Amino acid sequence: xxxxxxxxxxxxxxxxxxxxxxxxxxxxxxxxxxxxxxxxxxxxxxxxxxxxxxxxxxxxxxxxxxxxxxxxxxxxxxxxxxxxxxxxxxxxxxxxxxxxxxxxxxxxxxxxxxxxxxxxxxxxxxxxxxxxxxxxxxxxxxxxxxxxxxxxxxxxxxxxxxxxxxxxxxxxxxxxxxxxxxxxxxxxxxxxxxxxxxxxxxxxxxxxxxxxxxxxxxxxxxxxxxxxxxxxxxxxxxxxxxxxxxxxxxxxxxxxxxxxxxxxxxxxxxxxxxxxxxxxxxxxxxxxxxxxxxxxxxxxxxxxxxxxxxxxxxxxxxxxxxxxxxxxxxxxxxxxxxxxxxxxxxxxxxxxxxxxxxxxxxxxxxxxxxxxxxxxx
Numbered sequence: 001x002x003x004x005x006x007x008x009x010x011x012x013x014x015x016x017x018x019x020x021x022x023x024x025x026x027x028x029x030x031x032x033x034x035x036x037x038x039x040x041x042x043x044x045x046x047x048x049x050x051x052x053x054x055x056x057x058x059x060x061x062x063x064x065x066x067x068x069x070x071x072x073x074x075x076x077x078x079x080x081x082x083x084x085x086x087x088x089x090x091x092x093x094x095x096x097x098x099x100x101x102x103x104x105x106x107x108x109x110x111x112x113x114x115x116x117x118x119x120x121x122x123x124x125x126x127x128x129x130x131x132x133x134x135x136x137x138x139x140x141x142x143x144x145x146x147x148x149x150x151x152x153x154x155x156x157x158x159x160x161x162x163x164x165x166x167x168x169x170x171x172x173x174x175x176x177x178x179x180x181x182x183x184x185x186x187x188x189x190x191x192x193x194x195x196x197x198x199x200x201x202x203x204x205x206x207x208x209x210x211x212x213x214x215x216x217x218x219x220x221x222x223x224x225x226x227x228x229x230x231x232x233x234x235x236x237x238x239x240x241x242x243x244x245x246x247x248x249x250x251x252x253x254x255x256x257x258x259x260x261x262x263x264x265x266x267x268x269x270x271x272x273x274x275x276x277x278x279x280x281x282x283x284x285x286x287x288x289x290x291x292x293x294x295x296x297x298x299x300x301x302x303x304x305x306x307x308x309x310x311x312x313x314x315x316x317x318x319x320x321x322x323x324x325x326x327x328x329x330x331x332x333x334x335x336x337x338x339x340x341x342x343x344x345x346x347x348x349x350x351x352x353x354x355x356x357x358x359x360x361x362x363x364x365x366x367x368x369x370x371x372x373x374x375x376x377x
Contacts (some may be wrong), residue, residue: 028108029361030073033081034094037333040115041081043350048358053078057094065090067097073107079357080110080145083331084118086311092118092136096143103144111147111360112140113353115331116307120154121279123161137161149356151331151349152278152306167366169356171306171329174347176208178327179274183302189272190214194289198277205276214266214273216289218259262292269297274304280328281309287321294322302327308334308344315340 029048032055033041045052054070080102082095095112102110122132140148141163148162151169159166179186186209193202193215206213273293275286280303290301301323308328310318318326319341326341328334329349338344352369359366 028076029079029357030071030076031079031081031357032069032098032102034091034098036085036087036091036094037081037083037115037330039333040083040330040350040353043348044081044113044354044357047350047354055098057098059090065093065097067094067101069098069101069105073102073105075106075108077361078102078107078110079113081113081353083114084116084120085332086309088118092139096139099140099143099145107144109146110144111149111357112145113149113357115151115329115349115353116279116309117150117153117158120158123155123158131161133158134161137163140164147360149353149360151329151352154278167356167360169352169369171331171347171349171352172205172208174329174349174352175276175304175306175327176205178304178345178347179209179302183272183274186272186274187211188270189274190266190268192216192266192268192273192275192289192293194275194277194285201278202276205274212266214264214268216262216264216292218262262288264292264296268293270299271297272300272302273298274302277303277305279307279309280305280326281311281314283310283314283317283321286323287317290321290323300324304328307331308337308346310334310337310344315344318343 029050030053031041031045031048031050032053034055034057042052053073056066056068056070058066060066080095080098082091082098084091095114099110099112117133117136119132119136122129123134125131137158138161146164148164148166149169150166152171153159153168156168159168179189183189189209190212191202191206191209191214193199193213196215196217199213199215202215203213205211273290275289277286280286286303290303293301302325303323304327306329308326309332310328315337323343325345326343327345327347329347331349334344334346338346356366356369358364359369
């Protein structure tokens with residue numbers, strides 16, 4: 001390599017060609033992963049054309065988590081791929097310790113790629129509990145994470161719990177494509193919301209596919225707010241209690257909820273019913289909804305969701321249910337569940353995660369990944 005001298009006689013390095021700069025940029029990316037979903041991490045690394053970083057995560061006999069990073073991370077951009085599974089607590093501790101290990105090793109940035117964020121359903125105050133999602137967000141920020149990439153949060157407002165940027169990716173384009181390409185005669189379908197809370201998401205699918213919407217409404221399992229826990233006890237009425245106001249009436253009592261019988265708002269007779277949701281874990285509600293749809297004349301029943309947690313004996317219940325097919329993405333590993341239930345189909349979303357990582361690393365706009373995505377998604 002020839003060196004050039006300036007007018008003062010000092011040596012200056014030659015200008016680097018663009019390919020050298022691209023290689024240097026690629027070498028700054030390090031992808032590591034915990035034990036939650038190594039297959040997804042390997043698929044993302046392969047799509048990006050880089051080698052998965054050397055990181056070993058194991059547990060001692062007392063179940064303490066040990067993290068060993070074999071490669072240097074000083075001054076590099078670290079992407080930790082760690083999703084939530086049925087072993088959520090270990091998944092979280094592995095992520096926090098990996099992030100803190102990179103932080104104390106002088107990594108330039110640490111991005112947590114968490115396709116399914118654990119505890120995302122505990123994002124509201126229940127009885128005398130707490131908002132666990134807020135606690136988890138503070139722990140992640142403290143551990144050293146500088147950015148979060150996740151997918152289809154249970155509630156979009158969870159992004160506000162973090163003090164760092166959060167990119168909430170959408171799996172709906174993959175699920176919509178599956179409906180169009182893999183469900184025969186999908187034009188004869190109706191999108192079904194298994195409860196009014198999912199109606200907004202179901203309506204978005206119906207509008208994109210130009211299909212009609214049906215909503216299942218009626219008696220459901222009692223919510224925590226309906227249980228008697230002492231908060232609704234009436235105020236004391238004894239004469240020795242001093243009133244602070246001159247109002248003669250007491251505090252109005254809460255009106256007891258009387259839920260109507262389970263009914264379907266919409267026509268599903270002779271049509272393909274497609275239920276959509278963000279998470280399938282406890283499948284009893286899905287099975288009950290499917291039986292209701294079958295009784296009302298639905299010819300086929302599909303269930304589509306982003307995250308397939310499928311805990312406990314969910315595969316057996318789905319296998320014995322009138323549901324014809326369950327379609328989930330690979331944000332959560334479910335190979336064992338697929339062996340127990342042949343109805344489960346998987347959609348690969350590793351290309352979306354790889355593109356998000358590439359755009360963040362190159363400081364490109366993320367808006368392309370959210371193109372044509374409305375607030376109702």
